[in-house]
Amino acid sequence: MPRNYTLNDTRREYRQVRDRIIVAGVVICLLIASLLARVTYLQVFRHDHYTTLSQDNRVKIQPLPPMRGLIFSRDKVLLADNRPSFNLEVVPEQVKDMEQALRDLGAHVEIDELDLARFRTELGRRRRFDSIPLRYNLSEEEVANFSVNRHRFPGIDIVASLDRYYPLDANVAHVIGYVGMIDEPELQTLDPVNYRGTTHVGKLGIEKAYEDLLHGAVGYQQVEVNVQGRVIRVLDRTPPIAGKNITLTLDVSLQNLAVELLADRRGAIVAIDPRDGGVLALVSAPGYDPNLFVHGIDPADYRALLASSATPLLNRALKGRYPPGSTIKPFVGLAALVNGLRTPEMETWCPGWYRLPGKERRYRDWKKGGHGHTDLENAIAQSCDVYFYNLAVEMGIDAFSQSLWNFGFGHATGIDIGGESPGLVPSREWKKNTLGQAWYPGEMVNVGIGQGSLLVTPIQLATAVAILANHGRVVRPHLLDDAVSPGAYQGQYWFSDKLATPLGQTLERHYQAIIKAMGEVVQGPRGSARASGKDAAYRYAGKTGTAQVIGLPQDDAAKEAMEIAADHRDHALFIAFAPLENPAIAVAIIVEHGEGGSTTAAPIARKLFDHFLLPDHKRMADNGG
């Protein structure tokens, strides 16, 4: 194309382009001004707003859960520990595809159905930005495996935590109880501030009763996080206050021995220091492994525990309701002395049976030939039934139930871990209210020897023995050793002085009479438990008991036939305290279907006393005897 521009054309072109460039320049300036206006709006006028948003972005408040207090026994054995463990936790809002992530995780960390089920429950319940545990207790290998692949799982991380661990396993399960994951109802009642970041709470036993002592106070830290929520640095920190370590009155060597002595039989042993009510041993056999419950028990395991005919989850020491059998006799005897129905010297003729006035039915004594002329001491030492048939019928239900009530039967002892059954002391009102019937004097016969509708718990029995050993000074059974952790639990009185003396103005000689009789039981020439009391290095007092599980026919042949069935065999009971002069330990022992109180239960008491009172024996036992 030929170039034939004139000079004018070029000038015109130049002006044309120059004008347009000027227009463009003006437009550019206007647009830059609009950008600057926008910047001004964002950085000057909305600065505070965006500063807040920026802070919210980067600064997160994290609760720091306190370390749970440890639990020790009086002999300095650790009963509840915190063990470091590595858990895999998920922050749901940071996981794009949860299902995919859970599937992929399986390649690095073992995740079973239970973990998943537990996780999904939590997922529905917790907030989207909360960290939810998926797997507890990762092995070292799993920790390493996951750490290498961590970048592939945003929002999922390994969190080190302290897990509750019960080293003594089943032996103290019914005392310590266990902690478990906080559930929905607990979420409503727990302090939401103090429990931010806490995953477990005491569910049972000591762990539940002293939750507020053991838990401690939550701390906080302000952390700077990046977009994935990973903590970059800590800006500010208020440390948590660890829960208090508490010491129990429990003597673990005695507790372990008690478990050992019950062997694989069902039953309960409660030992109390009568001087202050401190529980030295509290065994309910069989026990269970409380560690199973810490991270939520496998439903199959739980079903197995529930279905077991041995009912391992039942705390027999606190909830087991047993007829006391003859172990009730010292208390009834004392009531008779107090009420003036008997003097120690008054004798009852025992032909081997008793008949209510004007009735045909014979109530047999356990001894076929009878005990002959029997005074109170012999009646207790040989456990004469006829003496107490007579006595109970004479006493009547009102005086009888009031006396037992005063010794702590029929209502909770108030042991600090709670969960007690009140047992049952029958009364006119009770019978009227529950059965709609009047009380028949004839019922006194059975009730008088600890049968019939009378039901006691082992803890009640042990507490009553302690009161007896104290000559009437009431103690409240408790597990927290206030002497070792002084003031740890304020507002609680363990001691008797605040409580009413049972049986009103009971004279000292009445106690002495009963205690002397109980001494004869184990160390007298005709005592029912003299075999177990033989050659003891100290004097002690006891009372055997054999409680019928079901009402057995009085006919001998039929009785023998029925007794063959293990579940129908009598319960063996024994109560005792030692030493006689200045009691340091009071026990109640119940061996379910153990048959003879003197043969099964009484030797256990002797071994416990030997262990507890004699240093040499104690050492032998500790060495694995």
Added chain:
Amino acid sequence: MGNQSLPQRMHIDLPLILGLLALCSLGLVILYSASGMDRDVVFNQGGKIALAFGLMLLFAQIPPAQLARWSLWVYLAGVVLLVAVLIAGDVSKGARRWLDLGIVRFQPSELMKLAVPMFAAWYISERSIPPGIASTVAVCALVLVPVLLIGKQPDLGTALLVGVAGFTVLFVAGISWRLLGGLALGAALSSPVVWYFMNDYQHKRVFTFLDPEQDPLGAGYHIIQSMIAIGSGGLYGKGWLNGTQSHLEFLPERSTDFIFSVYCEEFGFMGVLLLCGLYLFVIGRGLYLALNAQEAYGRLLGAGLVLTFFVYIFVNMGMVMGQLPVVGVPLPLISQGGTALVTLMTGFGMLMSIHSHRRLLSG
């Protein structure tokens, strides 16, 4: 001419070079922070800047008449390559943009950012200024071809910038206001058609632009985080390396498309004034150089390149401040990356050539 100064003999414009160097240096400073204090990234980018400056110096030596003679062929080659990309290009991030030439991977769409204004300037300067209806329509049609090809990749941002590059030349050449109005009307009327051809993710971007708050954790997230970064910077900024939004990774694409947010957060309003000042200086100098070109071709090409440069800036800043939809346009001379940098500096090289060869040709 024996009495020429060194810059003149090297065909460079000292004020422009100083402005560009200042911008690139500022860019490296921000990049160090935006990359999370990664020295390797900064050195790497420094290398690219050096390369781009080299190319700029090289192109400054090529006389505008030579560029004019190449214009048509560069344009045609670009179109062919764009077609090749659509057929055999590498897919990256869901779009087919790259052409693997064995030795180098190459984005023909970048070439078009220069080829289109070259071609438009040549076409118009060969005819009449201001362009008549016929040549306006012809230029529009011929600019639209690469724009559509790039839009098909899909690369909406680049298509837009290539179209803008062609349009700026038309504008500077003096396209009549009436035609301009007609084009604007045409664009408005064709927008439903464009909408129809757009992908879902492009639709989403438009929605996000219209209301970023409606999906704060999804598509709107980036814009919100960017506005938080800018707003929280305030007058004086949080200080270099102290931007929490960027260093804690709340900002997306913080070393590339959203680097302006990092800058605003750390250097505040004062920093923005400095940056805009530098940009205005470069733009002003560029327009001055273009205006003083000897030939109409140079004048048109130069002004077109400078105006396109401004559009880059405007679109990027508008985007990160939530004024414009999110299109992948980097902040020129600041964002990390070599491709756009090389294109831009080549353009500035041409600008210098247009200016510095003036006397030689006239002499």
